[in-house]
Amino acid sequence: MADDWTAAWQPVVDAVGGDFGGEAVEGADAVDASALRRFLEPLEFDCPLHHEDGVAPISSYFTFVAPPIWRPGGGSAFTSDERDAQPEGVGVRRFLTGLEPPHTGYFAADFEIEPLLPVVLGDRLTRAGRKLVGCELKETSVGRGAFMTWEWEARNQRHEVVARFRNTMFVYNGPED
Amino acid sequence: MDWSEQRYWDDVEEGADVPAVAFPLSVYRLVVEAGANRDFNSIHHNSEYARASGAPEMYANTGFLLGMWERMVREFIGLGGGIRRIAGFRMRRFNTVGGTVVVRGRVKSKRREAGEALVELEVWSELAGETTVGPGIVTVALPVRS
Numbered sequence: 190m191a192d193d194w195t196a197a198w199q200p201v202v203d204a205v206g207g208d209f210g211g212e213a214v215e216g217a218d219a220v221d222a223s224a225l226r227r228f229l230e231p232l233e234f235d236c237p238l239h240h241e242d243g244v245a246p247i248s249s250y251f252t253f254v255a256p257p258i259w260r261p262g263g264g265s266a267f268t269s270d271e272r273d274a275q276p277e278g279v280g281v282r283r284f285l286t287g288l289e290p291p292h293t294g295y296f297a298a299d300f301e302i303e304p305l306l307p308v309v310l311g312d313r314l315t316r317a318g319r320k321l322v323g324c325e326l327k328e329t330s331v332g333r334g335a336f337m338t339w340e341w342e343a344r345n346q347r348h349e350v351v352a353r354f355r356n357t358m359f360v361y362n363g364p365e366d
Numbered sequence: 367m368d369w370s371e372q373r374y375w376d377d378v379e380e381g382a383d384v385p386a387v388a389f390p391l392s393v394y395r396l397v398v399e400a401g402a403n404r405d406f407n408s409i410h411h412n413s414e415y416a417r418a419s420g421a422p423e424m425y426a427n428t429g430f431l432l433g434m435w436e437r438m439v440r441e442f443i444g445l446g447g448g449i450r451r452i453a454g455f456r457m458r459r460f461n462t463v464g465g466t467v468v469v470r471g472r473v474k475s476k477r478r479e480a481g482e483a484l485v486e487l488e489v490w491s492e493l494a495g496e497t498t499v500g501p502g503i504v505t506v507a508l509p510v511r512s
Contacts, residue, residue, distance in 0.1 A: 231402055248435070249433070255404040298457055
């Protein structure tokens with residue numbers, strides 16, 4: 190039936206309001222001068238607050254909560270020599286409930302950030318909380334899926350909330366499926 | 367950019383334009399960006415993978431696009447300004463390689479609130495004359511002259 194795909198997403202729709210955060214996820218690296226410089230480089234962003242004073246741009250918070258692709262003792266991430274193979278475990282960065290039907294792709298659609306405290310050199314950020322606050326089913330040009338909206342926060346090594354986030358991801362199955 | 371100059375809340379006029387900033391998108395730049403902001407989703411640096419996902423080409427990632435907004439806003443508010451909130455950052459179209467993203471803005475309103483002098487900037491990104499991100503609202507605080 191043409192509408193079966195929406196039924197497959199119903200468990201996710203029913204899960205709206207739930208927190209799927211689990212344990213806080215620590216970013217791959219502390220905020221250091223080289224990471225800041227690399228972040229600013231493709232933006233050609235020469236603000237001395239970031240280059241000289243060591244204050245992280247707000248747009249970099251999402252980077253500093255990103256977990257590593259591989260970590261010592263964590264098993265192999267690069268297990269395939271297929272040209273476009275994706276590393277195992279990279280989905281850690283993706284926000285999912287575990288209830289989603291099989292899907293082939295995802296992309297970010299919407300983003301909101303409320304910075305509360307500065308992030309500076311030496312800080313180590315973690316992503317905490319992951320509340321599903323919306324799930325809108327939709328068929329788009331790239332496929333059928335759900336716009337899933339999440340709320341979460343970033344904390345520093347002192348467990349202070351440095352920013353609150355709200356982001357929407359479109360998780361979908363391509364048209365060939 | 368002369369960072370010694372500071373814009374003050376008193377001098378900001380509603381309806382005024384925020385100076386635009388252009389970001390040409392080459393494969394080279396997208397690859398540097400992926401390494402810099404650790405968004406290695408292949409849709410952002412692999413044309414074949416991006417096309418297989420339904421996109422027309424590889425395209426700029428969220429962190430890059432958000433950074434573009436932050437750079438334009440920071441250049442407008444100067445070192446003494448602060449960013450209080452970014453909302454409405456809706457990615458409507460793919461910002462694909464081979465084009466130039468232009469970030470534009472306009473002063474939407476200004477107000478005093480909780481001891482701060484705030485300005486709401488309407489911000490959006492364009493590619494080939496079409497709005498690709500936003501328009502959203504970036505709320506900033508500025509110093510006051512008096």
